[in-house]
Amino acid sequence: MEEFYITPTHIKDYLFCPTLFYNKYVKGIIEPKTELMLEGTSEYMRDKGRWMERKTLLRDRRLKVDRMVFAKPLTSKKYRIHGVADTIFWINRKMNVLEIKYGGSPKLFKDHLYQTAAYALMAEEEFKQPAYKLIIFYKKERKWFERRFTAQLRSHLIKIIGEIWKVLEGGVIPEFRPKRMCGSCWYRRFCYPP
Ligand code: SF4
Numbered sequence: 001m002e003e004f005y006i007t008p009t010h011i012k013d014y015l016f017c018p019t020l021f022y023n024k025y026v027k028g029i030i031e032p033k034t035e036l037m038l039e040g041t042s043e044y045m046r047d048k049g050r051w052m053e054r055k056t057l058l059r060d061r062r063l064k065v066d067r068m069v070f071a072k073p074l075t076s077k078k079y080r081i082h083g084v085a086d087t088i089f090w091i092n093r094k095m096n097v098l099e100i101k102y103g104g105s106p107k108l109f110k111d112h113l114y115q116t117a118a119y120a121l122m123a124e125e126e127f128k129q130p131a132y133k134l135i136i137f138y139k140k141e142r143k144w145f146e147r148r149f150t151a152q153l154r155s156h157l158i159k160i161i162g163e164i165w166k167v168l169e170g171g172v173i174p175e176f177r178p179k180r181m182c183g184s185c186w187y188r189r190f191c192y193p194p
Helices: 008-016 019-026 036-049 053-059 108-126 151-169 180-184
Strands: 067-076 081-091 094-101 133-138 145-149
Touching: 008 019, 008 081, 008 108, 008 151, 019 151, 019 180, 036 053, 053 067, 053 081, 081 108, 094 108, 108 151
Parallel strands: 094 133
Antiparallel strands: 067 081, 081 094, 133 145
Protein backbone atom coordinates (compact mmCIF):
# COMPACT_ATOMS: atom_id res chain seq x y z
CA MET A 1 0.00 0.00 0.00
CA GLU A 2 1.28 3.48 -0.88
CA GLU A 3 2.27 5.53 2.12
CA PHE A 4 0.49 8.82 2.70
CA TYR A 5 2.54 11.94 3.50
CA ILE A 6 1.39 15.23 4.95
CA THR A 7 2.77 18.56 3.73
CA PRO A 8 3.84 21.76 5.54
CA THR A 9 0.46 23.20 4.47
CA HIS A 10 -1.25 20.62 6.73
CA ILE A 11 0.87 21.95 9.61
CA LYS A 12 0.02 25.57 8.76
CA ASP A 13 -3.70 24.77 8.59
CA TYR A 14 -3.68 22.75 11.82
CA LEU A 15 -2.00 25.59 13.68
CA PHE A 16 -4.40 28.10 12.22
CA CYS A 17 -7.29 26.05 13.58
CA PRO A 18 -7.55 22.28 14.30
CA THR A 19 -11.30 22.37 13.58
CA LEU A 20 -10.67 23.92 10.16
CA PHE A 21 -8.03 21.22 9.58
CA TYR A 22 -10.53 18.50 10.49
CA ASN A 23 -13.20 19.91 8.17
CA LYS A 24 -10.75 20.25 5.31
CA TYR A 25 -8.69 17.06 5.49
CA VAL A 26 -10.93 14.53 7.27
CA LYS A 27 -14.38 15.61 6.11
CA GLY A 28 -13.04 16.83 2.76
CA ILE A 29 -14.87 20.18 2.85
CA ILE A 30 -12.86 22.55 0.68
CA GLU A 31 -13.33 26.30 0.69
CA PRO A 32 -13.97 27.69 -2.81
CA LYS A 33 -11.11 29.94 -3.90
CA THR A 34 -11.68 33.65 -3.38
CA GLU A 35 -10.22 36.33 -5.65
CA LEU A 36 -7.54 37.05 -3.07
CA MET A 37 -6.53 33.37 -2.92
CA LEU A 38 -6.43 33.17 -6.74
CA GLU A 39 -4.27 36.29 -6.80
CA GLY A 40 -1.85 34.65 -4.33
CA THR A 41 -1.72 31.45 -6.42
CA SER A 42 -1.00 33.27 -9.66
CA GLU A 43 1.68 35.39 -7.93
CA TYR A 44 3.22 32.13 -6.69
CA MET A 45 3.12 30.59 -10.18
CA ARG A 46 4.73 33.68 -11.72
CA ASP A 47 7.40 33.64 -9.01
CA LYS A 48 8.15 29.93 -9.14
CA GLY A 49 11.08 30.16 -11.50
CA ARG A 50 12.72 33.26 -10.12
CA TRP A 51 15.96 31.84 -8.86
CA MET A 52 17.85 35.10 -9.55
CA GLU A 53 15.36 37.03 -7.45
CA ARG A 54 16.26 34.87 -4.43
CA LYS A 55 19.94 35.55 -5.04
CA THR A 56 19.27 39.29 -5.19
CA LEU A 57 17.17 39.17 -2.03
CA LEU A 58 19.96 37.44 -0.10
CA ARG A 59 22.58 39.80 -1.52
CA ASP A 60 20.44 42.82 -0.53
CA ARG A 61 20.43 41.44 3.02
CA ARG A 62 24.25 41.42 2.77
CA LEU A 63 24.36 37.68 3.28
CA LYS A 64 27.43 35.90 1.92
CA VAL A 65 25.91 32.67 0.77
CA ASP A 66 28.20 29.67 0.06
CA ARG A 67 25.53 27.60 -1.63
CA MET A 68 21.84 27.88 -2.42
CA VAL A 69 19.17 25.44 -3.63
CA PHE A 70 15.82 26.60 -4.90
CA ALA A 71 12.43 24.82 -5.23
CA LYS A 72 13.89 21.74 -3.58
CA PRO A 73 11.57 18.73 -3.12
CA LEU A 74 12.08 17.35 0.39
CA THR A 75 10.81 14.30 2.23
CA SER A 76 11.02 13.13 5.80
CA LYS A 77 10.40 9.39 5.94
CA LYS A 78 10.63 9.55 9.71
CA TYR A 79 7.75 12.00 10.14
CA ARG A 80 6.01 11.29 6.81
CA ILE A 81 6.09 14.83 5.44
CA HIS A 82 6.74 15.89 1.90
CA GLY A 83 6.95 19.32 0.29
CA VAL A 84 8.93 21.65 -1.96
CA ALA A 85 11.07 24.13 -0.02
CA ASP A 86 11.39 27.58 -1.54
CA THR A 87 15.07 28.22 -0.79
CA ILE A 88 17.75 26.59 1.32
CA PHE A 89 21.09 28.33 1.64
CA TRP A 90 24.32 27.81 3.52
CA ILE A 91 26.48 30.43 5.22
CA ASN A 92 29.70 29.18 6.81
CA ARG A 93 28.31 25.67 6.28
CA LYS A 94 25.25 26.44 8.40
CA MET A 95 21.98 25.50 6.73
CA ASN A 96 19.16 28.09 6.63
CA VAL A 97 15.63 27.70 5.33
CA LEU A 98 13.88 30.59 3.60
CA GLU A 99 10.13 30.68 2.93
CA ILE A 100 8.56 33.44 0.83
CA LYS A 101 5.02 34.52 1.63
CA TYR A 102 3.06 36.49 -0.91
CA GLY A 103 0.77 38.36 1.44
CA GLY A 104 1.87 41.10 3.76
CA SER A 105 2.13 41.00 7.51
CA PRO A 106 3.66 43.34 10.08
CA LYS A 107 4.28 40.38 12.41
CA LEU A 108 5.37 36.79 12.06
CA PHE A 109 2.45 34.35 12.14
CA LYS A 110 2.95 31.20 14.21
CA ASP A 111 1.50 28.97 11.47
CA HIS A 112 4.00 30.36 8.95
CA LEU A 113 6.87 29.81 11.39
CA TYR A 114 5.96 26.15 11.92
CA GLN A 115 5.33 25.61 8.23
CA THR A 116 8.91 26.79 7.61
CA ALA A 117 10.12 24.65 10.52
CA ALA A 118 8.61 21.62 8.75
CA TYR A 119 10.82 22.35 5.73
CA ALA A 120 13.78 22.59 8.10
CA LEU A 121 12.95 19.22 9.65
CA MET A 122 12.83 17.63 6.19
CA ALA A 123 16.02 19.43 5.11
CA GLU A 124 17.83 18.01 8.16
CA GLU A 125 16.91 14.50 7.06
CA GLU A 126 17.76 15.21 3.41
CA PHE A 127 21.10 16.96 3.94
CA LYS A 128 22.02 15.15 7.17
CA GLN A 129 22.92 18.28 9.08
CA PRO A 130 21.11 20.50 11.59
CA ALA A 131 19.12 23.46 10.30
CA TYR A 132 20.32 26.73 11.79
CA LYS A 133 17.84 29.50 10.99
CA LEU A 134 14.30 29.77 9.69
CA ILE A 135 13.55 32.87 7.64
CA ILE A 136 10.14 34.06 6.54
CA PHE A 137 9.94 36.88 4.02
CA TYR A 138 6.61 38.66 3.46
CA LYS A 139 7.00 39.88 -0.07
CA LYS A 140 4.26 42.49 -0.18
CA GLU A 141 5.62 44.45 2.79
CA ARG A 142 9.21 43.29 2.34
CA LYS A 143 9.32 42.15 5.97
CA TRP A 144 12.03 39.68 6.96
CA PHE A 145 11.76 37.52 10.10
CA GLU A 146 14.45 35.18 11.41
CA ARG A 147 14.23 32.55 14.14
CA ARG A 148 16.74 29.94 15.28
CA PHE A 149 15.56 26.35 14.75
CA THR A 150 15.94 25.54 18.43
CA ALA A 151 15.51 22.14 20.09
CA GLN A 152 12.36 23.52 21.72
CA LEU A 153 10.85 24.61 18.39
CA ARG A 154 11.78 21.26 16.84
CA SER A 155 10.19 19.23 19.65
CA HIS A 156 7.03 21.33 19.56
CA LEU A 157 6.81 20.81 15.81
CA ILE A 158 7.20 17.04 16.25
CA LYS A 159 4.42 17.11 18.85
CA ILE A 160 2.14 18.98 16.38
CA ILE A 161 2.93 16.44 13.64
CA GLY A 162 1.97 13.66 16.08
CA GLU A 163 -1.35 15.40 16.81
CA ILE A 164 -2.01 15.77 13.08
CA TRP A 165 -1.49 12.06 12.48
CA LYS A 166 -3.84 11.27 15.37
CA VAL A 167 -6.54 13.35 13.68
CA LEU A 168 -5.87 11.86 10.25
CA GLU A 169 -5.42 8.23 11.26
CA GLY A 170 -6.37 7.89 14.90
CA GLY A 171 -9.94 9.08 14.63
CA VAL A 172 -9.32 11.98 17.04
CA ILE A 173 -11.74 14.90 16.57
CA PRO A 174 -10.18 18.20 17.66
CA GLU A 175 -12.02 20.01 20.42
CA PHE A 176 -13.96 23.02 19.11
CA ARG A 177 -12.55 26.27 20.48
CA PRO A 178 -13.97 29.62 19.32
CA LYS A 179 -11.35 32.05 18.08
CA ARG A 180 -10.92 35.69 17.14
CA MET A 181 -10.74 34.80 13.45
CA CYS A 182 -14.00 32.78 13.48
CA GLY A 183 -15.89 35.87 12.30
CA SER A 184 -14.11 35.91 8.94
CA CYS A 185 -13.67 32.14 8.55
CA TRP A 186 -15.43 30.44 5.63
CA TYR A 187 -15.86 27.25 7.77
CA ARG A 188 -17.93 29.23 10.26
CA ARG A 189 -21.17 27.78 8.79
CA PHE A 190 -20.09 24.30 10.03
CA CYS A 191 -18.97 25.48 13.49
CA TYR A 192 -21.87 27.85 14.18
CA PRO A 193 -24.94 26.39 12.46
CA PRO A 194 -27.74 28.97 12.11
S1 SF4 B 1 -15.10 29.13 12.46
FE1 SF4 B 1 -13.48 29.30 13.98
S2 SF4 B 1 -13.38 27.28 14.99
FE2 SF4 B 1 -14.54 27.05 13.07
S3 SF4 B 1 -13.02 26.41 11.57
FE3 SF4 B 1 -13.15 28.64 11.43
S4 SF4 B 1 -11.58 29.43 12.80
FE4 SF4 B 1 -11.90 27.28 13.30
